Amino acid sequence: MKTTMKLVTLGLALAGAASLAAATAAENWENHCASCHGEDGKAQTKQGKKLKIRDYTDAAVQAELKDDAMLQAILDGVKENGKERMKGFKEELENPDQEAKDLVAFIRKLKA
Ligand code: HEC
Structure with a gap:
């Protein structure tokens, strides 16, 4: 019984930690990019x-x-002739450098 409780507590702690960590490229694509670029790119x-x-x-x-x-x-x-075509996502991402890199890799995999 005690062990079960410990495992439950550990599970909750891990779930909490995961939700604080940076989002995956697929999650970011879905949340921030798909409205314009489409789920499939x-x-x-x-x-x-x-x-x-x-x-x-x-x-x-x-x-x-x-x-x-x-x-x-x-x-x-992305700007074209001084006009914004796409905003930057630095502020929206939890860990911008890593998540932007992951998104580049994600976009490369969209290639048919
Ligand atoms: C408001 C619509 C919109 C959203 C949301 C958006 N984009 Fe864009 N994006 C554009 C437009 C417009 C362009 C420029 C046209 C093109 O590349 O065909 C562009 C261009 C790009 C480019 C090409 C840049 C280059 O090197 O030419 C990449 C990569 C990109 N977007 C990634 C993303 C990612 C990743 C997200 C989500 C984090 C995102 N976009 C969200 C509209 C959007």
């Missing part, structure tokens, strides 16, 4: 179409993308 969403976002599953588009530029876009946003 094809950007076939209302916003994606309006903003004419490229299809990140397309090999030709993937070839154009550079890892360091993607990283910077995720952290600091």
